[in-house]
Amino acid sequence: MSGTNGAYVRIDEDLKTFKVSRRAFVDPAVTDAEYREIFDKCWLYLGHESELDQPNDFLTRTVARRNILFARQADGEFRAYLNTCPHRGASVCRERSGSAKSFQCMYHGWVFGNDGRLKHLPGEDSYGENFRESGGGDLTPVPKLDNCAGFWFVCFDPDGPSLDDYLGAAMPYIELLSLHSKHGMEIVGGTQEYAIRSNWKLLTENSVDGYHAESTHATYLDYLMNVSGGLIKQPLVGRAFDLGNGHAVLEYKAPWGRTIAQWIPMWGEEVKAQLEDVKAELVERLGPDKADRIAHYNRNLLIFPNLIVNDIMAITVRTYYPDAPDFMNVNAWALAPRREADWARQYRLYNFLEFLGPGGFATPDDVEAMEKCQMGYRNLKEARWNDISKGIGKAEPSFDDEAQMRAFWTEWQSRISRADGFGLAA
Amino acid sequence: MTFRLTRDEAEEFVFAEAEFLDDWDLEAWLDLFADDAVYNVPSTDLDKSAKAADNLFYIADDRTRLEERVTRLKKKTAHAEFPRSKTRHLVSNVRIRKIDDESATVTAAFATFRSKDGVTDTYIGSTRYKLVRPNGALKIAEKWCFLDMEGLRPQGRISILL
Numbered sequence: 001m002s003g004t005n006g007a008y009v010r011i012d013e014d015l016k017t018f019k020v021s022r023r024a025f026v027d028p029a030v031t032d033a034e035y036r037e038i039f040d041k042c043w044l045y046l047g048h049e050s051e052l053d054q055p056n057d058f059l060t061r062t063v064a065r066r067n068i069l070f071a072r073q074a075d076g077e078f079r080a081y082l083n084t085c086p087h088r089g090a091s092v093c094r095e096r097s098g099s100a101k102s103f104q105c106m107y108h109g110w111v112f113g114n115d116g117r118l119k120h121l122p123g124e125d126s127y128g129e130n131f132r133e134s135g136g137g138d139l140t141p142v143p144k145l146d147n148c149a150g151f152w153f154v155c156f157d158p159d160g161p162s163l164d165d166y167l168g169a170a171m172p173y174i175e176l177l178s179l180h181s182k183h184g185m186e187i188v189g190g191t192q193e194y195a196i197r198s199n200w201k202l203l204t205e206n207s208v209d210g211y212h213a214e215s216t217h218a219t220y221l222d223y224l225m226n227v228s229g230g231l232i233k234q235p236l237v238g239r240a241f242d243l244g245n246g247h248a249v250l251e252y253k254a255p256w257g258r259t260i261a262q263w264i265p266m267w268g269e270e271v272k273a274q275l276e277d278v279k280a281e282l283v284e285r286l287g288p289d290k291a292d293r294i295a296h297y298n299r300n301l302l303i304f305p306n307l308i309v310n311d312i313m314a315i316t317v318r319t320y321y322p323d324a325p326d327f328m329n330v331n332a333w334a335l336a337p338r339r340e341a342d343w344a345r346q347y348r349l350y351n352f353l354e355f356l357g358p359g360g361f362a363t364p365d366d367v368e369a370m371e372k373c374q375m376g377y378r379n380l381k382e383a384r385w386n387d388i389s390k391g392i393g394k395a396e397p398s399f400d401d402e403a404q405m406r407a408f409w410t411e412w413q414s415r416i417s418r419a420d421g422f423g424l425a426a
Numbered sequence: 427m428t429f430r431l432t433r434d435e436a437e438e439f440v441f442a443e444a445e446f447l448d449d450w451d452l453e454a455w456l457d458l459f460a461d462d463a464v465y466n467v468p469s470t471d472l473d474k475s476a477k478a479a480d481n482l483f484y485i486a487d488d489r490t491r492l493e494e495r496v497t498r499l500k501k502k503t504a505h506a507e508f509p510r511s512k513t514r515h516l517v518s519n520v521r522i523r524k525i526d527d528e529s530a531t532v533t534a535a536f537a538t539f540r541s542k543d544g545v546t547d548t549y550i551g552s553t554r555y556k557l558v559r560p561n562g563a564l565k566i567a568e569k570w571c572f573l574d575m576e577g578l579r580p581q582g583r584i585s586i587l588l
Contacts, residue, residue, distance in 0.1 A: 096471065188480065188481065188482050189472060189476065189480070189481040189482065190468065190469035190471065190472050190476065190481040190482030190483060191469055191471050191482070191577075192469055192482060192484065192577075192578075193469075193470065193471070193576070193577030193578065193579065194577060194578035194579060194581070194582050194583065195577075195578065195579040195580045195581070195582050196582050197545070197580065197582065216505065218501075218503040219498040219501055219503050219504050222497075222498070222501075222503075223494050223497075223498065226494060226497070227490070227494070327580070329579060333482070334482045342479065342480075345479065345480055346478075346479045346480075349478065349479070349480070349481070349482055349483070349486070350478075350486065350491075352482060353482065353483055353484065353485065353486060354491070357482075357483075357484055357485075358484065358578055358582060358583045358584060359467055359483075359484030359485040359583070359584035360485075361494070361495070361498055363583065364505075364506035364507075364583035364584070364585035365504070365505040365506050367506065367582050367583045367585075368505045368506040368583075368585075369505065371543075371582075375543070
């Protein structure tokens, strides 16, 4: 037996099995411990720089149960605050997004600049002389805020590691996402906000699962085959990489079109020539290796614990949080190269909603699978363990093995065992 | 020549459409659409004027994708709808908004219930139809469903036809 065994993860090296306790998916105490030891300590995705394109732009967003106000100052600097008035606690910004130099709390009228400073205090002469100077009337910034290649993250642990140290070997994969166009990348309008009646960790697994497509997504693959010229003769082939700190990536070739530069016959000869130009620009700017990876390789990237950036037939940026052990809220955005051709943007978005969207030909079946797993855990007393053993012990695990999930669970076990009462064997 | 459409006819048409869906008579439902029809469900944070070509929708079907959607829903491997859910499409507030030479714009309000595995989900919104008569019979050229929810929470999916 290995030394990494804990209450929830069991590895048997003789049998070559990796098991996860189904209690990890149903126990409210586990969800509480996850907020304390994971969501309150890890770097979490907040938003993409393109969402605050201009100085004074802002948006509000829920991150790990907190209401965050993400704003750019007049000088362009990115800031993030807890969206709560220092006076009585009301949300100081109640809009989803917009442009504003200041925010007025609707309750007693306190006004804050987008630098977080208290700008106007009604009845100020009734407060102590140094009330404003003391800073006690300013918005509370998030403890840590930083970005990697335009992806902004927050960390609620003031003593946590730097973002660079946290991301580690995952950084080059995030950077690669920012290089598809010399004009940069942007989040496209329209957010897919949905919920799944299952544990959040099932979506982490599902988002990097190269094993389920043939069965879960049979109808999607049928669709691609039915649509004339929807696929090329490229077998699914590639690798899974454990990037450390619970991060992991699948990198593989696939038969579907990539609007960045993998052509399929359906798009026609004119587009083929355009994509050859795009590829040539990538080669010139980034060299043949990176260009080839951007053009022809798919990547399902997991940043521990709950950021997924899948660069496949479109690019999804997806994050999700548990409300309860058996309920999660999901937010998903489409990332795309700025100034891409109109046809490419259109196909990219169609690819997204067909495969990645909850109204498409694949995601509803993922949701069904996750909800049926959760339903299966009602049998936990007799049927206790999930199996995550596929490809165990391989030196070079395939994209359709489960090494990437074992990387997640190993980090999860290590962090959760620090919570009070969670360090003991089950 | 101006397009002819009475409110009775518009109501009968959208009520019949709802019944086809609740009976899971998907071929009959598909037959209500014109050859170049579109069926759109925008994401809930988009303006009603947003286009699918440069905004992320939940559903943006042309005729081909719409047919494929129906084909898919008839398969056992459309797991989200196997076994099939029970649905009830309630349609109300039907109004003729505009009549042009060759089409009419009709709007309605809807509440659609989907029940499966002990859970009933509700989808609420408004529909905007563009109706045409390519060969005399009334057909849908465009169907837009604007959801009034703030997201698919808790529904999680639009695996049925709205």
